[in-house]
Amino acid sequence: MIHLHPHTKIVLLAIVSCLVILLDSPIALLVCFLISLCFQASILPSWRQLRLLILFIGLGTWGLIYSQGIFYNQLPRTVIFTLIHKDVPVIGAMTGGVHLYREGLFHGAVQSLRFNTTLTISCFIIWTTQSRDLLLALVKLRVPYSLAFMVTTGLRYIPLIGSEAQTVIRSQRLRGFRYLRLNFLHTISGILNSLRPILTNNIRRATHLSEAVESRAFSADAATTSRTSLRELKTRRGDVILIATLIVCLLSVIGLKSIYFLYANGLYYASWLRGAYTFAREVL
Amino acid sequence: MAGIEIENLHFTYPSRNASTLGGIDAEVNAATFILLTGPTGCGKSTLLRTINGLIPHASGGKLSGSVRVNGTIVAEQPIAVTCQQVGLLFQNPEEQLFCIIVEDEIAFGLENLGLPSHEIDRRIDSALMQVGLPGFRNRQIASLSSGQKQRVALACVCAMQPQILLLDEPTSYLDPQATREILEIIRDLNKKLGVTVIVAGHQVNEIAPLCDRVWLMDTGELVSDLPIDQAFIDLKPYTRLGVQVPELAEVAAQFGYTERPLTLNHALRVFSTPIQGSNELRLPQHETPNGLIRSDGSSSEDESPDVTSASTPANPVDPDDVLAEAQRVVFRYPQTSVDVLKDISFQVKRGEIVAIMGANGSGKTTLLLHLIALLRPSGGQVIIDGQDTRRCKPRHLAGQVGIVFQNPDLLLQAATVAEEIAFGPKNFKLSRAEVEERLGEILPMFDLQTLKMEAPYALSRGQRQRTAVAASFSLYPDLLLLDEPTTGQDYYHLQQLMQMLDSTMKAQNKTVIFCTHDVHLTLKYATRVLLLHRGALIFDGCPDAAFADPERLEHASLVPPLTMQLRRFQNDTSPSSHENRPPRNR
Numbered sequence: 001m002i003h004l005h006p007h008t009k010i011v012l013l014a015i016v017s018c019l020v021i022l023l024d025s026p027i028a029l030l031v032c033f034l035i036s037l038c039f040q041a042s043i044l045p046s047w048r049q050l051r052l053l054i055l056f057i058g059l060g061t062w063g064l065i066y067s068q069g070i071f072y073n074q075l076p077r078t079v080i081f082t083l084i085h086k087d088v089p090v091i092g093a094m095t096g097g098v099h100l101y102r103e104g105l106f107h108g109a110v111q112s113l114r115f116n117t118t119l120t121i122s123c124f125i126i127w128t129t130q131s132r133d134l135l136l137a138l139v140k141l142r143v144p145y146s147l148a149f150m151v152t153t154g155l156r157y158i159p160l161i162g163s164e165a166q167t168v169i170r171s172q173r174l175r176g177f178r179y180l181r182l183n184f185l186h187t188i189s190g191i192l193n194s195l196r197p198i199l200t201n202n203i204r205r206a207t208h209l210s211e212a213v214e215s216r217a218f219s220a221d222a223a224t225t226s227r228t229s230l231r232e233l234k235t236r237r238g239d240v241i242l243i244a245t246l247i248v249c250l251l252s253v254i255g256l257k258s259i260y261f262l263y264a265n266g267l268y269y270a271s272w273l274r275g276a277y278t279f280a281r282e283v284l
Numbered sequence: 285m286a287g288i289e290i291e292n293l294h295f296t297y298p299s300r301n302a303s304t305l306g307g308i309d310a311e312v313n314a315a316t317f318i319l320l321t322g323p324t325g326c327g328k329s330t331l332l333r334t335i336n337g338l339i340p341h342a343s344g345g346k347l348s349g350s351v352r353v354n355g356t357i358v359a360e361q362p363i364a365v366t367c368q369q370v371g372l373l374f375q376n377p378e379e380q381l382f383c384i385i386v387e388d389e390i391a392f393g394l395e396n397l398g399l400p401s402h403e404i405d406r407r408i409d410s411a412l413m414q415v416g417l418p419g420f421r422n423r424q425i426a427s428l429s430s431g432q433k434q435r436v437a438l439a440c441v442c443a444m445q446p447q448i449l450l451l452d453e454p455t456s457y458l459d460p461q462a463t464r465e466i467l468e469i470i471r472d473l474n475k476k477l478g479v480t481v482i483v484a485g486h487q488v489n490e491i492a493p494l495c496d497r498v499w500l501m502d503t504g505e506l507v508s509d510l511p512i513d514q515a516f517i518d519l520k521p522y523t524r525l526g527v528q529v530p531e532l533a534e535v536a537a538q539f540g541y542t543e544r545p546l547t548l549n550h551a552l553r554v555f556s557t558p559i560q561g562s563n564e565l566r567l568p569q570h571e572t573p574n575g576l577i578r579s580d581g582s583s584s585e586d587e588s589p590d591v592t593s594a595s596t597p598a599n600p601v602d603p604d605d606v607l608a609e610a611q612r613v614v615f616r617y618p619q620t621s622v623d624v625l626k627d628i629s630f631q632v633k634r635g636e637i638v639a640i641m642g643a644n645g646s647g648k649t650t651l652l653l654h655l656i657a658l659l660r661p662s663g664g665q666v667i668i669d670g671q672d673t674r675r676c677k678p679r680h681l682a683g684q685v686g687i688v689f690q691n692p693d694l695l696l697q698a699a700t701v702a703e704e705i706a707f708g709p710k711n712f713k714l715s716r717a718e719v720e721e722r723l724g725e726i727l728p729m730f731d732l733q734t735l736k737m738e739a740p741y742a743l744s745r746g747q748r749q750r751t752a753v754a755a756s757f758s759l760y761p762d763l764l765l766l767d768e769p770t771t772g773q774d775y776y777h778l779q780q781l782m783q784m785l786d787s788t789m790k791a792q793n794k795t796v797i798f799c800t801h802d803v804h805l806t807l808k809y810a811t812r813v814l815l816l817h818r819g820a821l822i823f824d825g826c827p828d829a830a831f832a833d834p835e836r837l838e839h840a841s842l843v844p845p846l847t848m849q850l851r852r853f854q855n856d857t858s859p860s861s862h863e864n865r866p867p868r869n870r
Contacts, residue, residue: 048619132388153382164694170658171695175759176682176711193697200741201693205379211333212380214342215372216393216440217364226398230391230405 006137008239009125012039015246016121020114022253026106028284029113036120043128053123057116064115065108072104080105131156136233145227146220153209157202164201168194256280288312288335288448288480292349295330295339304330306504307349314447315478317471319491319512322501323525324746324774328484331501332450334358335482337366353448368397371441375453377433386412386428386436387421390443397444411443415469430644431462438469449473451483455490456771459643459801461841463490470494486774489846492516492530493546500527516544526776531804532846551850607669607763607795608632608655614663615650624650625661626820632812634762635793637786639806639827642816643841648799649690651816652765655797656685669762683712686761690768692752696740701732701751704740708759722758729784730754746777753781757788764789766798770805778802782809803831803845815840 004012016032023029040053070083079099086097129137131152138148169179172194179190260280262268288311295305304327312318320328333339337358340347351358353369374380383389387408394404412418415435425433434454441449451470455463471494473479482499483491492498498515500508502525508515516522516533523529532551533544545551609632615625624647632638640648653659654666657673657680666673669684688695698704705726709719727733730750735743740751749769756764764785770778786809789796800806806813806827813830815823817839823830831837831844844852 046619130384132383132385156382156384167689167691167694168697170678171687171689172697173679174656174682174685174687175708175755176679177707178679178711196697196741197694200696201691204693208374208376208379209382211338211342211372212374212382213392214338214363215336215367216444217367217396218392219362219364219396228395228398228400228404230387230395230401230408 003236003238004128004242005233005235005239006129006133007140007233007235008242009129010137010141011243012246013118013121013125015250017118018250019253020117022257023284024110025282025284026110026113029110029117033113033117033120036117036124039124040120043124045127049123049127053120056119056123060115060119061109061112064112065105068108068111069100069104070098072101072107074103074107077101077103132231133233136229136231140233144220149218157205161198161202165194165198168197253284256284260284287314287354289352290335290349291352293331293334293351294346294348295334296346297330298344303346304504305334308504308506310499310506310509312480312482314480315474316480316497317474317495318482318497318499319488319495320482320484320499320501321486321488321522321527322507323527323776325744326501326525327504328501329452330504332372332452332482332484335448336370336372336450337361337363338372364396367393367446368444369446370448370450371444371446372450373434373438373441373452373454375456377430377437377457380437380440381425381433384424384426386417386423386425386439389425389436390440393440393444407443407445408439411439414442414473415439416465429462431458431465434458434462434466435469438466442473446479448480448482451481451485453485454483455485455487459841460490460803460843461838462644463487464843467491467494486528488528488530492533500525512546513544516546517542526774526779528775530846532850535847548846548849548853551846552853555850555854605633606631607634608797609667610651610654610664611667612664613651613654613661613666615647615654615659616662622819623662624819625654626818627664628819628821629664630814630821630824632763632795632797634795635790636795636812637789637810638795638797638812638814639810640797640799640814640816641801641803641806641830641840641842646816646840647819648816649767650819651814652687652767652797652799655763655765656687657681658687683708683759684761685763685765686756686759687765688749688752688756688767688769690771692749693741695752695755696748699739700737701740701743701754702727702736704751704755705732705758707755712759726754726758729788730757731780746774750777750781753785760792761794763795763797766796768799768801770800770802778805785809801842803842807831807845815842 016036020029020032023032045053078101080102081100082097083100084092084095084098086092086095088097091098134155135148135152138151139145172179172190177190179187256276257280259268259273259276263273263277290308290310293305293308294303296303308331320331322328330339333343334347334351335353335358339345340359341363347359353366358366358370381389383392390408390411391404394407399407408421409418412420415438417432417435417439420428420432420436425436428436434457438454449470454470455466458466467490470481470483474481474494483495485491492512492515495512497509497511499506500515500521507521507525516529516537519529519534519537530544530546532546532548536544536551536554539555541554541557543550543554545554610628610630613625613628614623616623628651640651642648650659654661654673655668657666657668657676657678660666660674668681671680673681696704698707702723705723706719709722714722723736727736730753732747732750732754735747735751740748743751753764753766753769769781782805785796788794798810810827813823813825813827814821815830815836822839823836831842831848834844837844
């Protein structure tokens, strides 16, 4: 899986994103999520990557289920727990009571499966694709070279900016600054102040970087016309099989969903398609 | 081969009123090697950028006059064309390398030129060979040392096969050994391939011996353009501008010799000639037999140095006098298998000025971060003023310990210099009057009074560094840590900063620990040196003893000052070299 062509990985992400939007059934979405985990498992992620993925998935799932559980506004909905009774002064009267709804929790779980599937596939792509391969793939997809170069170079600097932000915060703390105080304005001003060196440093770095690339014959015009490439990315049989499978899956889901849509809205019915109607309703 | 003609060159940056270059006229013959020196902000980098076309193409601003390369006006042809004739290497390797793999980095420029892949392939191998990195083609850039990264950056330039090579302080981030390696490559490019070289930099001791000419700049003008054998006859212009001169030339001038030696062999030849009837070389005042020149004028002989090598137990120290202590410290970064610090033990007393020295990647910064609890040892312990850093957070040491990181910009977060300095005292709830009092003391101390209402990030590198040190100093910490204060600093500002710290901290019995590659700075200001080699402490003692053993210095990637090498050579070749002779000072 690591050696998949970057194009294949981009197509994988695009098709999986479409699938999780088209699918409604929790079972189908769970299958998609499990498949995305299989992709992730195939690269044998490091402990750090695993921790990061678990953190993202955990936070995403919790946030979606919790928010949907409370703010779900479709009917019917069943209250399973009351957080703030409607008789509570001010807040209760204003909100009409804050409740946790069973349907909301279920809807949140479904949404989290959609979110987590695309998140897991995205992590798989980021962790298995070198930025130079991504750059070549984007250029092949007719993304302008200067834009693709900016995107991939920007990605490369994200960890560095993170480490600089950490240094800035440390510097402030070492000079006696404390972010968490009761004075909210104090905290906000501390955060804004910490942004100043990070921004200044990045503008300075960007200036140096632009000088370095321009000194090596880079220009937006030349990049689109006469630029050559040392390396060529090769498509393998595995790429073709995976893309074909994904396209078949996507077209099948679109086909079945369309047939079911026509049937459900009384536009077209054929008795020989009853199996397809059942499958679309129960599984998709 | 290419020649450069500069005619009445003026340049003003956009949104500035004063011109940065004010009428430069010069000619450079093919295959010449030029040292371009001058104080920080005098326009050295700007001049280099006008020669490779970054100015005016990528900068905007107002340019008048002309720069011609091979007869073509640079401002009238695209940079993509000029960069095939003129290569520019920048100061910081981290800021000019943006790919992950070495071959991609070198291929970038060649791909932009539209060369076929087989030609790119050939040039990558050839450039890596030129910079002494064959076999590094598929290495990750992040895994390389600073010296190797700068060599990769040089390979990127060499691969474009320029006839002119411009280098903007190419060695200021490197240790002395890496500096020497880079300069040897540049010398070979000049001598063997006939490449014209212009190096802007402050490291004159290392660069001057390779040069044919020296350009001295001040406030945008070329003050002098002289061949190397005449460039340092009159040292007054350099002294007036606070620009460093080669140390052997300076010694020769002090003794009244007319010749200005730049290399050890030349110096031996010159100094073997008696001056006006005298048959003895007289070392300048404050110079000891080991070549040590102290800021206070005392020599190592005067104070019978307390040498404590890593292998020899130190003299007992009064526990109350110990400010910082490392006890068998071992450290390994998470998810790595190599110990960055290996069984390090030392004590630092109040009032000491300690230099931590060693090659790039030897663990200097890691050790410094342990002294402010930003890193905690994997084994052993670090105790700062009685507090075990494993049990305290960095903020608990705020006020007691101050640090200035290698990049001082990350410390500067206020809108003005005055606010920056007042930030710490305000956080410690000092009254307005007390904060004002501190500002009144610190601003003149760091020569920042006229800049107090300026935005820190808009100042020059030297001014930003001074502001960062002043901001850390404003809490009057017992221990001040400086990570590579010499990086990007000119001689004058560096001396100014160190002299101020030396006098102030000593007077208040406070301690300074700094990481550096600068042997001269250490000899002049440090009372003690910790030498690191691959994470192990290989020496702990006074500076002159630290530099007495050439093998040890080589381990630490350091090069002793030329005056010290000269004296040692004289001692070794003298018939009475084995005798314990008195100093030959006057």
